[in-house]
Amino acid sequence: MINDRKDLSAVARRNDHSREELKELILDAAWDIVAVNGSESLTARGIGKKIGYVPGTIYNIFPSMEVLHLHLNARTMDMLFEKLEKTACKKNGTFEEKLFQLASSYIRFSEQYQPFWMTLFTTDIQECKKNHSWYEEKIERIFEPLNTILKQYLRGKDARQIEADSYILWSSVHGLVYLWVTGKASYLEAGQGQRRSGKKALETAIRLLISTYVAGISARKITV
Amino acid sequence: MINDRKDLSAVARRNDHSREELKELILDAAWDIVAVNGSESLTARGIGKKIGYVPGTIYNIFPSMEVLHLHLNARTMDMLFEKLEKTACKKNGTFEEKLFQLASSYIRFSEQYQPFWMTLFTTDIQECKKNHSWYEEKIERIFEPLNTILKQYLRGKDARQIEADSYILWSSVHGLVYLWVTGKASYLEAGQGQRRSGKKALETAIRLLISTYVAGISARKITV
DNA sequence: AATAATATTGAACAATGTTCAAAATAATAA
DNA sequence: TTATTATTTTGAACATTGTTCAATATTATT
Missing domain, CATH: 1.10.10.60 (Homeodomain-like)
Structure with a gap:
């Protein structure tokens, strides 16, 4: 016994x-x-x-449930990173197409693991900043796959500029996805009129974002 | 007595x-x-x-604390809308400058009313969707000031295209601000190397976003 | 003056995170 | 082997929380 x-x-x-x-x-x-x-x-x-x-x-x-949440988030981020990296490594498609596929992976992940993905953003990170530097490193890693793609297709451009662009582009895509998942974007939902609705509308918006931003990279006047 | x-x-x-x-x-x-x-x-x-x-x-x-939160959020959104509208109505500045000033107002608001602003995004909106249609209208209103500016400067373009662009641009700015406020954007913080840090870095990033997106509007090939 | 309606309370319930002394076991030393 | 020390795990408690609801005191009505 x-x-x-x-x-x-x-x-x-x-x-x-x-x-x-x-x-x-x-x-x-x-x-x-x-x-x-x-x-x-x-x-x-x-x-x-x-x-x-x-x-x-x-x-x-x-030491607390909050720290437990941080460790759950770690798992979530590891999975997300793996998925993004896999997508970024695929060799086919144009520049814009690759960017869209990466964004698309992010959308799918946010759907498939919704509660985990949401927790990433509701967990307060302040305590974490004190003792858990590994956590911030996991956050930074999420930006890497996009950075890799940009480097690949914008060879010759300033590295700092590329870093800025990948950060901006990622945050923008995230903004769209976040407002969509949390239902705070009625624009993406109203099926009325000629608007598309739901996920299709989100994908269209993101395609437009990418297309516009990429065109803007060549056309803009200021740089970082 | x-x-x-x-x-x-x-x-x-x-x-x-x-x-x-x-x-x-x-x-x-x-x-x-x-x-x-x-x-x-x-x-x-x-x-x-x-x-x-x-x-x-x-x-x-x-009926519940959650509904009370919704009403607090209503106050927050009313204040934010007022502030954005005031900014959008000012008559000076170029197109890009006006866009940046609007974004700048959003940044300031998110700082000044941080806990209220954060609550906007942590409150679950599902219950609200059932009985509180006024809530969604308040959300929609937030997108209006930017829409007004875009309409003003992009006269002649398709209204649906403008609506899409203002939605995308606003969500993108929001994405940057959100990751900054919640401390999930180490890119905007690391003072190391030649990166700017903190709010200055955020403003620079948003300026670049606006500049690039606006340039992209004219240069892009696809539309909505 | 008697009755009906209603605003407000106080006390309770269930559930939560969190703490900590006590107890039971494993590891170690004698 | 036996005694001592160290460590794991518990169980019970505490303080808070949201929430409910019968009882009650006040106002409104007849």
């Missing part, structure tokens, strides 16, 4: 799992809960129940 | 305030609390204490 998790009278120091295993267990359970029931239903008690531990145990691994 | 709010034994049906007055009282108090202590510290009990009522009273006026 020793180390049997079903035996609730056997208390303390079960040591079924190392700290690292426990961390994975907790994050896996948390991920499941958010995937099934949304991010508002992620609680310490819920995680505990799911892995056969008590809420307090979670605080042995994470 | 009748109707004296200090007399706590005088209970029920004080009728010091009409429902409408109470609504204003509650929202005023809520606004103060958020302004001083941030939006996380906005609680039904806190509001009640501040106006000399009990938490339950708030539920006579608002």
Whole structure:
């Protein structure tokens, strides 16, 4: 009967799992809960129940639920980065087409992993800035795939200029996607009149954004 | 001693305030609390204490704290709209300069009313879609000032095209501002190297965005 | 003056994050 | 082997939160 998790009278120091295993267990359970029931239903008690531990145990691994959220976000960002990089590496298509495919990947990701993706932006990052520099590095990485594409197609241009453009372009696409996902862009929804509606409208808008911005890169007068 | 709010034994049906007055009282108090202590510290009990009522009273006026948030957001959007409209109506400056001034107003607003502005994007809008169509109208209004400027300077172009461009441009600016305010844009912060840092960097980026997009409007090949 | 309507309360409920002393077990030393 | 130390895990508690609702005191009406 020793180390049997079903035996609730056997208390303390079960040591079924190392700290690292426990961390994975907790994050896996948390991920499941958010995937099934949304991010508002992620609680310490819920995680505990799911892995056969008590809420307090979670605080042995994470100092607070907020930090746990940061680690969930880390997983989300890793997945997003992988997806973007895969898309950026494909060898076919024109410049604009590649840019659109990257944006398209971002759209799909925001749909497919909506609650996780939303949490990226609702988690307060202030505490994170103090102790978790790895977090900011993961953020920066998200901008890289676009930067790579721009470098490839704008050879010869100033590196700083390219960096600025990729940052601006990415933030712009993000702005459109964000307002779309959160439903704060009625422009993209109203099916009335000659407007397209929903995702199609978003894709059209993003195509136009990319087309216009790329044309502007050659035509504009000022630089960074 | 009748109707004296200090007399706590005088209970029920004080009728010091009409429902409408109470609504204003509650929202005023809520606004103060958020302004001083941030939006996380906005609680039904806190509001009640501040106006000399009990938490339950708030539920006579608002069906839930979430709806109260929507009404706070309404105030925020009204103020933002006023500010943007004022800026858009000024008669001086070139096209690009006017666009930048509008964006600049948005930046200032997001700084000055940060917690209120943030709440606009953290409040879940789903419930609102059911019963509060006035809310979506307030959102739509935010896009109008930019639309007005574009119409003014792009006379002769297709109205639908202009609407699309103003929507895209506004969302793009918003994307940049949002990532800046929430601290998720390390590009705008790293003071290292030759990058500008902080607000100056944001302004530079937005200037470049506007410049590039406007140049692109004339140079691009596809339209909506 | 009696009755109906209603604004307001106070107390409760369930759920949350979080803390921490106590307990049980593993690791180590004697 | 036995005793001691160190560590993991618990369970119970605390403070807050949103929210509900019967009871009550006041106003309005008949």
